[in-house]
Amino acid sequence: MGSKILVVDDEHEIADLVEVYLQSENFTVYKFYGALEALQCIETTELDLAILDIMLPDMNGLTLCQKIREHHHYPIIMLTAKDEETDKITGLTLGADDYITKPFRPLEMVARVKAQLRRYKMYNPNRAEDAVSPVIVHSGLVMNVDTHECLLNEKSLMLTKTEFSILRILLEKKGSVVSAEELFHEIWQDEYYSKSNNTITVHIRHLREKMSDTVDHPKYIKTIWGVGYKIEA
Amino acid sequence: MGSKILVVDDEHEIADLVEVYLQSENFTVYKFYGALEALQCIETTELDLAILDIMLPDMNGLTLCQKIREHHHYPIIMLTAKDEETDKITGLTLGADDYITKPFRPLEMVARVKAQLRRYKMYNPNRAEDAVSPVIVHSGLVMNVDTHECLLNEKSLMLTKTEFSILRILLEKKGSVVSAEELFHEIWQDEYYSKSNNTITVHIRHLREKMSDTVDHPKYIKTIWGVGYKIEA
DNA sequence: ATTGCAGATTAGGAAAATCTTAAGATTTCG
DNA sequence: CGAAATCTTAAGATTTTCCTAATCTGCAAT
Numbered sequence: 020m021g022s023k024i025l026v027v028d029d030e031h032e033i034a035d036l037v038e039v040y041l042q043s044e045n046f047t048v049y050k051f052y053g054a055l056e057a058l059q060c061i062e063t064t065e066l067d068l069a070i071l072d073i074m075l076p077d078m079n080g081l082t083l084c085q086k087i088r089e090h091h092h093y094p095i096i097m098l099t100a101k102d103e104e105t106d107k108i109t110g111l112t113l114g115a116d117d118y119i120t121k122p123f124r125p126l127e128m129v130a131r132v133k134a135q136l137r138r139y140k141m142y143n144p145n146r147a148e149d150a151v152s153p154v155i156v157h158s159g160l161v162m163n164v165d166t167h168e169c170l171l172n173e174k175s176l177m178l179t180k181t182e183f184s185i186l187r188i189l190l191e192k193k194g195s196v197v198s199a200e201e202l203f204h205e206i207w208q209d210e211y212y213s214k215s216n217n218t219i220t221v222h223i224r225h226l227r228e229k230m231s232d233t234v235d236h237p238k239y240i241k242t243i244w245g246v247g248y249k250i251e252a
Numbered sequence: 253m254g255s256k257i258l259v260v261d262d263e264h265e266i267a268d269l270v271e272v273y274l275q276s277e278n279f280t281v282y283k284f285y286g287a288l289e290a291l292q293c294i295e296t297t298e299l300d301l302a303i304l305d306i307m308l309p310d311m312n313g314l315t316l317c318q319k320i321r322e323h324h325h326y327p328i329i330m331l332t333a334k335d336e337e338t339d340k341i342t343g344l345t346l347g348a349d350d351y352i353t354k355p356f357r358p359l360e361m362v363a364r365v366k367a368q369l370r371r372y373k374m375y376n377p378n379r380a381e382d383a384v385s386p387v388i389v390h391s392g393l394v395m396n397v398d399t400h401e402c403l404l405n406e407k408s409l410m411l412t413k414t415e416f417s418i419l420r421i422l423l424e425k426k427g428s429v430v431s432a433e434e435l436f437h438e439i440w441q442d443e444y445y446s447k448s449n450n451t452i453t454v455h456i457r458h459l460r461e462k463m464s465d466t467v468d469h470p471k472y473i474k475t476i477w478g479v480g481y482k483i484e485a
Numbered sequence: 486a487t488t489g490c491a492g493a494t495t496a497g498g499a500a501a502a503t504c505t506t507a508a509g510a511t512t513t514c515g
Numbered sequence: 516c517g518a519a520a521t522c523t524t525a526a527g528a529t530t531t532t533c534c535t536a537a538t539c540t541g542c543a544a545t
Contacts, residue, residue: 035321215525217523217525221522223503246400252399412531449535451535454495454534457493478490
């Protein structure tokens with residue numbers, strides 16, 4: 020099954036919302052409305068990630084974060100209603116790996132969780148038993164997310180970070196059409212997207228160019244007009 | 253039958269309007285003009301989605317939203333007359349999945365309801381007994397909304413975005429007649445429609461032409477004079 | 486059979502979406 | 516800091532799709 024994620028927030032609605040969205044991605048969620056209740060779970064369960072609210076009634080979320088860090092080094096994401104820069108930084112220096120300010124869009128939260136998990140499991144392959152396989156293979160194409168290598172028909176493709184991300188997303192959803200906007204949001208979660216932003220188009224172009232160097236039919240990435248891009252399953 | 257949808261709004265006209273449009277899409281509607289009346293329904297009925305006004309006389313809609321979230325995970329859409337960004341965001345963090353500001357166009361509302369239902373049922377297949385499936389099959393025809401593919405008797409149909417939409421709508425309502433105006437509004441929710449606009453006719457023509465390439469009797473799409481088009485069930 | 490109207494058929498131009506390029510901005514790294 | 520790599524922006528070219536409008540066809544009521 021999916022990774023084990025701890026969620027601690029005294030605002031029930033938010034904790035529940037987070038839980039629902041994480042479960043819908045097949046993660047196993049351990050949800051608590053208070054820090055004290057969560058402590059036992061932290062000690063007894065081998066977690067893969069924690070999402071902690073900073074403002075908790077019984078214990079400061081940052082303290083909880085510290086407590087986790089005493090014995091564990093899986094990713095910790097802080098939730099905070101405050102938009103104060105100082106808090107963010109404090110959270111990060113205390114051992115958190117990312118922070119999300121409320122209010123947040125649920126899908127953005129999920130994207131960040133996945134990003135942290137990927138990074139974590141990359142350096143902890145022993146924890147990666149149920150991770151999204153770091154190596155993706157598809158008709159002549161081999162991608163290794165860990166090593167950031169990509170081979171097309173035995174030949175190495177030198178891809179930039181963004182190009183790599185686009186190709187990875189298309190392969191992960193291979194068969195389905197992915198719109199430019201979806202790609203954009205998967206890569207730059209918070210950034211604002213407008214139709215006049217054609218940066219995805221340009222990166223797609225670069226990708227196709229690099230792929231066409233080693234492949235006759237560079238139709239790997241298909242354009243579905245008015246809908247998006249896809250790689251045939 | 254269709255999904256069960258809760259509608260709560262003290263403005264009778266709006267609640268009634270929402271009800272009519274949802275019923276016309278074969279949803280089962282549970283309508284209430286106050287939050288207190290709705291509470292019992294929430295406890296006793298296995299709902300699939302809720303539409304709540306924020307401004308209610310007897311209880312804040314957001315509170316109602318919270319109450320639902322305590323025990324249920326189905327999508328919640330908030331209605332609000334206020335166009336204030338803060339309110340919208342509050343609604344979302346409190347557990348709502350989408351919001352619609354009044355005044356709204358009914359068909360847009362229906363579209364959002366469908367979008368939320370699709371997402372919800374996708375992750376809750378046990379609830380998907382009557383979900384709109386991403387793949388539609390009908391006498392030799394296979395449509396996959398995700399991959400944007402369409403096969404007619406094993407042969408691929410290359411459809412444009414609009415053609416695809418028209419065929420999808422006709423198939424989703426297969427058996428019943430759909431007028432050109434209905435098709436138009438399903439596809440271009442906001443745009444103005446006038447009889448002199450024969451664009452649907454033209455797209456239907458293109459569809460029929462593409463289908464006739466692989467089928468002897470291109471009577472898949474029947475014309476009901478003076479009423480609309482339909483695909484036999 | 487005639488007539489009126491709804492839909493069908495075309496084709497060409499308009500509009501929209503994507504592609505291509507290249508220059509300038511930014512980031513990275515030594 | 517400076518060079519190289521990468522990213523973003525923007526403008527114009529290209530491709531695909533859509534819409535309009537004029538004409539044609541055929542249903543259906545009289």
